[in-house]
Amino acid sequence: MAAAATRAGSAAAAASGAAGLTAAVAGVRHPHVFVRVAQLRAREDVTLLGFFENDREIAVRFERETGLRRFDTLDALLAQQPDLLVSEALDTEMPALALAAAPHVRSLLLEKPGAPTLAAMDRLVAGLAAHPVDAHVAYQLHYSPSIARMRELLASGALGQITLARFNAGCPIGCGDELWQSVPGDLGGVMFTEGCHMLQLIVDALGVPQEVAGMIERLPAGTVVRSDVVKRDLFDDPAPDDESGVGRLMYEDVGVALLRWPTLVGTLDVTAWEATDWVHNWYLEFQGTNGTMKVRPVPPTLDLTLRTAAAGLAAGTHPTQEWESPAGHELTLVPDPAYERQLDAVLHRLRSGAEPSQASLHQAHDVIRVLDAIYRSSAERRTLALPAAAATSAAPAASAAPAAPAAPAAASAPPAAALPSQAPQQETA
Template sequence: MDVRKISFTFENETDKIKNDVASLKIAFLGTRHPHVMYRFAILEKMGGFEFSGFFEEDTEIAKGLSERLPQLPRFDTPEGLLNTNPDIVMIHSLDPDVPRWARFAINHPAPFRGLFLEKPGAAIPEDFYKLAEEIQQKRPGLAVELGYELHYSESLQFARKVIHEGALGDITTARFHGGCPSGAGMDLWQSIPEDLGGIMQTEGCHTLENVLDLFGAPERVVSSIRKLPQRPPHPVVGWIPDIFTGTVGSGQFGVGSLLYEDVCSGIMEYPDKTIVLDMTAWEPTEWCNEWAIDVYGTNGSLHVIPDYPVAKLYLREGRGDFPAGETKMTTEHPHGTSNIPSCYRKQLETMFARVRDSKPPADGCCDLMTNVGILKVIDAFYKSAESRQWVDV
């Protein structure tokens, strides 16, 4: 979903937002990932911030961003940007460059209190592990947030409550599906030569955030990550050729033509349950509409789609706040309406609260160590696929 091409407002919360964040100054250090445009659109709708400006080393992208966002001052050097003493530094670079700019930021004397990193945070997991150690050593207490906005979906909030209250009884298995629309696997951001791979890394990180959020890390995994035989081109659902054009619905690509994998599947073993995951780069519908979480317990089952948000619960007997029988989650907007802007907003509000209050929210967040856990599982998936053996996490 391209939030720049839809109409949305946060009118009911405008006064609250402005009162809470009026003193925060935000700097954009690196702007090559398309979500920088989405997050800037969300921040503008929220209102009440001061923008230090941005720095981007690619001169063509920097020029294009200046033309499209004149309200965001352009700086010629990263030092000049951070010399404005922002409260929050947001890094939207390509995967290989995120650690480099994060290190630049934490080594600069600017006393910022928040650091936002686009996911998955590095091209190679080991790079992020080292970065996490450096951040903790050099900037203890820094509020770090990774770009897993779907953590803040109303469907995931419902799922957390169901599972944390033990409503399902003894959970024995769960299923997680993710991926991207047909064509989107051709995006530059899914096709970076330095990365471990494609959709398992770039989109599987979102799905694994959901897994670890609900159930913690598995003990070991076994996986298959495959490029499929080439098939004739077919019309795409949508893809993003660059950060400015947004989602394009024209063009044709075929299965087997991606730089990296077409599909991935895996089994995650826990002491008391088994969870399966599958990903495809060729979903027939828009972003997230096919993503699904299915959880099975001795007292009930739970079925969740992050967006368009859906959650349906069935219980044999009522437990916690949930009655026996079927419960359908009440959505913030009419059923069948995307609520991605709300996910972005809630994530940013969570980070701003962490910057102000220096403590994580009760409902969890996507912090530094969350991403370390996600990347350890991603690393195990790729190692298992290469060795064709189980790999401990």
């Protein structure tokens, strides 16, 4: 009761503008933690109280590297009653940590995918439903300006009926061997930890597919590669000439999924052996009866060709749209506009005193439902059908950006004609 009362008082103060916001970090195992800390420290109206990490050796070094106050226990950190709790814990640690924090905070921002398995995500969603807390899963690519423009074009109907979609993701050579793609107890490797990013964008744009057929493969031992992108340690820069090999990962080398909706088919392919830097090869492509669109989340670009004029746009191939983006090996470890817009949205909800929402968490739940079906389909060598989601997978209301020039456009569903309801015929997953 005391925690709830304190939280309610904090919410009222924030809504009235009487006080700034407070934030804390619990779990510092994922490299995105450095982006989150830098972002929060840069906000003049946010006080970053400190952090907790269960691994003492990592905690001591993180304190030394960042100068951030270290709390010896999670209880001690939560006793500070932060408005926002950011967690960059390992997937296997996330559900218990989030559930422990929920009674003491107003908002959670959890590293994706949010849980190591579908069963763990089921428990997390059920447990957090009992608490009046915002629950965001940190899919920052949702806030890429190219993805915002993609949603607008899909909603406009300019492409006509979408009949085919292609999606590509993965990680650079050797990075499938990093800790974050090799967590014992996770559902899988690169399809799970990187494919989840792409599936969030897919589910947000098109909804949960009705049927899934997966192929998750560990390849035979093959090429030994040297990489200058791999991070073997949370604190170290990528080492030159780091050695790893095809077929030697803890989990899969490659994964492919066929995805079916009522009026279109999609393919998702993921590899742990991209020859480019992080996310440079990722794309979403839509083939419609009146046009095609290819989108890269980071660096954000969009290519559009229309057969006839539509939605106020001229026929023909349009110039590539490009947005500002950092450069380098590790684009996802830099506070870019997508990260900033995501944090804007999270903080806006706290400042405005909005009613708690867990729509982002529910969508992340749908993402893991699809991933679970992909892995099971592969293991069982058969197509699986997915039941309709209990919660709508559309633009996550909990993460909707504030009405400000820097915020992305609100996500919109594709035209209703593109996705009529149709009962799946395959065995239900």
